[in-house]
Structure formats: structure tokens, C-alpha cells
Amino acid sequence: MRIESALKQLAAGEFICNVRFPDEFDVLSSPEGRQKATEWLEAIGYRLAQLGEDGAFFMAFDYLDVEAKGRVREELRGLRDRLQPAVSFLETLRQAQSRGAQLQPGDEIVHSEVMEAVRLSALVERRLAEMKDVHGSRANESASDRLGRILEILEQEGYLALTNENFKTYRVTGKITYLYQLLAFMAEHLPEMADSSVVDQMEERQVTIEDAAARPDGQ
Amino acid sequence: MTAGPIKDALQALSRHADVVEQAVMGGTIGQEGLPKGAVQALRQASALRAAGEEHWRLHPRLREYLQDHLQMFPQFQSLTDISSKLALLQHLLTDAQTAVSERDYESLEFQLASMETAVYDIADATDRNLTFLAGMVSTKYGNVRTFAAKMAQNRWYLRQSGILGDDLNRLGRIASHVEKEAEERGWPVSRQIRRVLLSRTQVWQHGLSDIQTQIRQEIFRTRQIEADLRNLARADQFLAQHPAWKGIDRDFDAAPAALLRAVLPKMRPHVEPTDGERSVREEMQAIVASLPPKRVHIQPEAVQPLKVVRANDENDAEAQALSPASLALKALKEFIAEADNKVSVLEWRESSPSAMALPAGNWVFFATTALEAGPHRVSGRELEFEVEIVPNPPEPGRRFSRTFRDARVTVIRSGAQRRAGEAGKLS
Numbered sequence: 179m180r181i182e183s184a185l186k187q188l189a190a191g192e193f194i195c196n197v198r199f200p201d202e203f204d205v206l207s208s209p210e211g212r213q214k215a216t217e218w219l220e221a222i223g224y225r226l227a228q229l230g231e232d233g234a235f236f237m238a239f240d241y242l243d244v245e246a247k248g249r250v251r252e253e254l255r256g257l258r259d260r261l262q263p264a265v266s267f268l269e270t271l272r273q274a275q276s277r278g279a280q281l282q283p284g285d286e287i288v289h290s291e292v293m294e295a296v297r298l299s300a301l302v303e304r305r306l307a308e309m310k311d312v313h314g315s316r317a318n319e320s321a322s323d324r325l326g327r328i329l330e331i332l333e334q335e336g337y338l339a340l341t342n343e344n345f346k347t348y349r350v351t352g353k354i355t356y357l358y359q360l361l362a363f364m365a366e367h368l369p370e371m372a373d374s375s376v377v378d379q380m381e382e383r384q385v386t387i388e389d390a391a392a393r394p395d396g397q
Numbered sequence: 398m399t400a401g402p403i404k405d406a407l408q409a410l411s412r413h414a415d416v417v418e419q420a421v422m423g424g425t426i427g428q429e430g431l432p433k434g435a436v437q438a439l440r441q442a443s444a445l446r447a448a449g450e451e452h453w454r455l456h457p458r459l460r461e462y463l464q465d466h467l468q469m470f471p472q473f474q475s476l477t478d479i480s481s482k483l484a485l486l487q488h489l490l491t492d493a494q495t496a497v498s499e500r501d502y503e504s505l506e507f508q509l510a511s512m513e514t515a516v517y518d519i520a521d522a523t524d525r526n527l528t529f530l531a532g533m534v535s536t537k538y539g540n541v542r543t544f545a546a547k548m549a550q551n552r553w554y555l556r557q558s559g560i561l562g563d564d565l566n567r568l569g570r571i572a573s574h575v576e577k578e579a580e581e582r583g584w585p586v587s588r589q590i591r592r593v594l595l596s597r598t599q600v601w602q603h604g605l606s607d608i609q610t611q612i613r614q615e616i617f618r619t620r621q622i623e624a625d626l627r628n629l630a631r632a633d634q635f636l637a638q639h640p641a642w643k644g645i646d647r648d649f650d651a652a653p654a655a656l657l658r659a660v661l662p663k664m665r666p667h668v669e670p671t672d673g674e675r676s677v678r679e680e681m682q683a684i685v686a687s688l689p690p691k692r693v694h695i696q697p698e699a700v701q702p703l704k705v706v707r708a709n710d711e712n713d714a715e716a717q718a719l720s721p722a723s724l725a726l727k728a729l730k731e732f733i734a735e736a737d738n739k740v741s742v743l744e745w746r747e748s749s750p751s752a753m754a755l756p757a758g759n760w761v762f763f764a765t766t767a768l769e770a771g772p773h774r775v776s777g778r779e780l781e782f783e784v785e786i787v788p789n790p791p792e793p794g795r796r797f798s799r800t801f802r803d804a805r806v807t808v809i810r811s812g813a814q815r816r817a818g819e820a821g822k823l824s
Binding site: 222237 | 622631635645649653661
């Protein structure tokens with residue numbers, strides 16, 4: 179039954195990762211399951227693709243025919259709709275987590291911990307209060323409620339999976355790699371996002387860390 | 398052996414624990430700043446040894462024991478130094494060779510025992526280092542809390558694994574040399590070196606190679622994570638600064654896998670009505686039973702068209718009255734046309750079942766009114782009737798009567814007779 183479930187989810191356009199679809203991910207990771215899925219998809223003109231070496235599985239066009247090229251063109255033209263509001267929400271989480279940013283598949287996000295970080299940063303708190311595109315939000319709602327709503331929206335979009343409802347604990351799904359790939363594509367083709375046009379604080383700090391790591395004691 | 402010296406040594410270590418800790422972490426410690434009497438007490442306990450002018454170092458075994466103990470605590474974990482142990486093994490070999498040349502067999506025995514201990518120490522340290530590195534690399538974030546610290550830790554582990562690799566190479570050379578020298582002299586330590594060190598060198602090399610591969614992959618992954626987070630921040634900034642930007646409007650020969658994602662239309666399976674499987678049939682029966690009752694459609698009655706009966710229309714079949722009054726009137730006309738005398742409408746009624754269907758008063762009124770309206774077409778002839786009303790007697794006190802009870806009717810004359818009569822009047 180797991181292979182049937184996996185095939186249905188693939189056909190529905192889902193990203194099968196070990197966070198959101200653990201059973202289906204296991205069956206697709208096995209050689210037999212992967213073989214069955216590949217045969218079934220190839221029979222209808224598609225292929226089994228994966229986001230990275232051990233990333234989420236998804237159904238992709240087998241080759242770039244007219245239909246596929248048209249689809250790619252359509253995706254690129256409407257790239258903003260694909261990215262918003264997930265990019266804005268995830269960037270808020272990243273700023274709240276600061277140097278401890280954990281936004282990779284499998285990383286855990288706890289509402290209370292993020293909220294604690296928000297309270298410690300006036301900049302992040304203001305960013306949270308001024309955020310648009312938070313569907314259903316009210317003008318006078320608290321920062322905690324707004325953050326909770328953002329996490330719910332990210333869950334509905336498929337980027338997070340709720341693991342503990344009582345403690346509002348989420349886990350980042352494999353779909354986030356899909357978002358990162360889109361962003362990397364943008365960075366490659368948009369001059370405004372190129373490395374040469376930006377000097378990051380992160381890069382400056384990286385130099386400092388490397389210097390410290392070069393010391394014999396590693397401290 | 399009494400416990401006195403041991404107890405004294407441990408008490409000295411306890412009393413001057415700060416100095417001991419300083420020596421463990423810092424390598425050597427200077428005389429300046431040390432509490433008075435600490436150096437003397439620790440030297441008396443053989444815990445401190447001279448390391449240059451007014452500098453001191455911990456006894457190597459004590460340092461080793463304490464560093465080993467510190468590995469239980471994540472923030473102090475580090476690889477055990479093997480190169481010093483290899484150097485010690487070489488020194489012990491040299492000392493043993495010197496003892497042989499000086500025929501100092503007591504010293505030789507001590508050196509050989511020390512060499513055996515050193516061989517085991519080297520093997521234990523190598524095992525421990527490989528286990529430690531493998532464990533740290535397999536843990537995603539190890540003992541660090543931030544991503545940046547993890548990146549630094551990965552680079553440090555890569556460097557340490559490189560040092561361990563150099564140590565393994567040196568171990569192979571030194572162990573081979575010592576084993577060969579010991580074998581030539583027939584020392585048992587040669588068998589120990591072969592069994593404990595040389596036979597495991599290749600396994601250690603493979604293990605270290607796997608760990609280094611894993612560390613490089615982890616470093617690549619952390620670099621990828623760093624790039625992802627950087628792109629996320631820049632994309633957010635770009636989207637905020639370019640609100641009118643919708644997307645990229647041009648064709649590409651190649652696209653990342655993410656853009657090639659496909660979605661099929663939603664599948665809608667249907668039940669096959671002729672499916673003979675019992676579960677399917679039961680399901681279908683349940684579905685049918687749950688359907689609402691069939692609506693009975695009541696067709697409205699067709700509106701009957703109004704039947705228009707035209708009077709005195711002998712040629713219209715529908716106009717031919719079928720009512721009893723009409724039938725009676727027709728028969729009366731025919732009777733009057735053939736009669737020689739005046740006909741009483743009331744008396745004639747009694748001979749006609751059709752006329753008897755009406756009340757007498759209604760019949761008299763109906764027939765009188767109809768006969769007065771001429772001319773009439775009777776049996777192909779055009780006739781006019783003379784209607785003589787037979788009034789009822791006037792009511793008491795009245796002179797004239799207002800009602801009548803009967804009428805006497807006769808044919809006035811035929812149409813030809815009338816025209817003949819009119820012609821006669823004119824002439």
C-alpha cells in the first residue's frame with residue numbers, strides 16, 4: 179500500500195520527504211520501490227526526480243518537450259507568486275534565529291523559542307509587526323499570534339510539518355530545498371542578486387571564524 | 398606499601414587543584430602568579446616537572462589521565478596527541494639499545510616494559526581518536542549551537558584528521574623500525590608491535606579516509622547551507638525593493654530540477670456498474686439506498702379548449718345543439734310548421750322528454766324568446782312564427798298582468814308569401 183500512496187502523492191505534485199511523508203519516502207528510497215515508481219512514471223511520460231542526493235522525491239517532466247518548456251516558461255514568469263510569501267516568512271525566521279539559523283530539511287522550529295528570539299531583537303519584532311501577506315491577521319494581534327499564523331501558513335504551503343501541536347513544534351520539510359533551488363536560479367540570472375554586488379556581514383564574520391579555527395586550540 | 402605517600406599526593410593535588418587545572422589546559426605554567434608553596438607541594442607529589450627557567454609542566458601520565466577524563470565533557474573534547482607517544486617509543490628503543498651496550502640489564506628490562514606500555518597507549522589513543530572523530534562527524538551539529546560554529550568545527554576536524562593521518566603514516570614507519578630492531582634482538586616487544594600496531598594500521602587508514610570524506614561532505618553541505626541562507630536574505634531584499642517584478646521572462650535551454658516539477662490532474666475513479674465483485678455491489682446498493690426518493694412528476698391537465706356553439710348554424714356540426722332545450726326547440730319548430738292550428742308551448746312540452754328536462758316556466762320563457770327571434774330555418778324552409786303570449790290573471794288590485802304562463806305559436810307565413818304580399822301592397 180505504501181507504493182500506491184507514494185505514487186498518488188507524486189502524481190499530485192507533492193514533494194515526498196522523510197519529514198512529511200516518511201513511509202512513502204522509505205519505499206521510494208528502496209531499490210524496488212524506486213524501480214516501480216520509475217516504471218510507472220515513465221509509462222505516462224514523466225520521471226522520478228530528487229532534490230539533491232538524499233532530498234525529497236518528486237515527479238518531473240521526462241524531457242523538455244513543448245509542453246515542458248511551456249510549463250517552465252510559465253513558472254519563470256510567475257516566479258514571484260511561487261516565492262511569496264514563503265521567502266518573507268522564512269527570512270523572518272532566519273533573522274530571529276540569527277547565527278543559529280536552522281532552515282534545512284529536518285530542522286526543528288519551536289514557536290516559543292523563536293518568540294523568545296524575537297523579543298530579544300527590536301528589529302525582528304518590528305519586521306514581524308509590519309509583515310504583509312499574513313492571511314487572516316488582525317491589526318491589533320500580538321506578535322506571538324502573528325508568528326503562530328505565519329508558521330501555520332508555512333505548514334499549509336508544505337514547508338513545515340507540525341510534530342507537536344501542544345508545544346507548537348514544527349519540522350522543516352524537504353520542500354524547502356525546492357525553494358532554495360529557485361532562489362539559486364534567481365541569484366544566477368539576476369544581476370541584482372549576484373555576489374559581486376553585495377558584501378555580506380556573514381562573509382566578514384566567516385573570515386573571523388576561520389582565523390579563530392586556524393588556532394591550534396581551535397577555540 | 399603504605400597508603401601514606403599516595404594519600405599525601407592526592408591531598409596535594411586536591412589542595413592545589415587550580416594550579417593542576419591551569420597546567421592541563423595551558424601546557425606549561427610560569428612561576429609568576431602561582432600560590433606560594435603550590436609548586437613545592439606538587440613537585441613533592443611528583444605532579445610537576447621543570448620545563449625551562451621558572452616554568453613547570455604536569456607529569457605526562459597525570460596530564461594524560463586528566464585529558465582522558467575531560468573527553469567526557471563535550472566542550473573539552475579533542476584528539477589525543479599520538480606523535481609524542483611515537484617519539485617516546487623511539488626514545489625507549491634508543492635507551493634500550495644503550496642499556497644493551499652498557500650491559501645494564503635491569504635498565505633494559507625497565508625500557509622494554511615501558512615500550513610495551515607505550516605500544517598499548519599508541520593503539521588506545523588511535524582507536525579513541527578515530528571513534529571520537531567518527532562520532533562528532535555523524536552528529537549533525539555536534540556540541541555547537543550555531544551554524545557558524547559548526548562550520549568552524551568542521552574545518553577544525555578536517556585539520557585534526559589531517560594531523561591524525563600524518564601520525565598514522567609516522568606510526569607505520571616508526572613501528573616498523575622498532576619492530577625490526579626488536580626482532581633482531583629477540584625482544585618479545587616485537588610480537589606485540591606486530592599484533593597491536595602493524596596489523597591494524599591499514600584498518601585505521603581506511604577508517605580515517607572514510608571520516609575525512611564525510612568531513613569534506615559536511616563542509617560542502619555547510620557551504621551549501623550558507624549559500625542557501627544568503628540567497629534567502631538577498632531574495633527577500635530583492636522582492637521588497639522591486640514590487641513590480643513578477644518573474645523572469647525568457648527561455649532557457651536548461652532548467653533546475655525544481656522547475657521541471659509536474660502535476661497531474663486530480664484522479665477521479667468511477668465504480669464499474671457491471672462489476673460482479675460482492676463488495677462493490679454491496680457498496681453500490683448502499684449508495685443507491687441512500688439516494689433521495691424519486692420525485693413523481695405530475696403532469697398538469699391539458700386545458701380543454703373552449704367549445705363555441707354557434708346558434709342557428711345548421712351546417713356546423715358542433716353548433717348542432719345537443720342540449721335537451723335545443724333539441725326540444727327544434728322539434729317544436731318542426732311541429733308548429735306542420736300544425737294547422739296554434740300550438741301551446743306549455744301543452745306541447747308534455748309530449749317532449751327533452752322539454753320536460755326543463756322546468757315548465759323556464760321552458761315556456763326559453764321557447765317563447767327563441768321563437769320570437771326569427772326568421773327560422775326549418776326543414777329547408779324559412780319560416781316566421783307568431784307568438785301569442787297567454788298572460789296570467791292580473792294580481793288583485795291590479796289591472797294588467799305582468800307574468801305569463803304559456804304562449805300559442807303558429808306559423809305566420811312563408812317567405813315567398815310574404816314577398817308576394819309585400820309586392821301586392823306596393824302595387
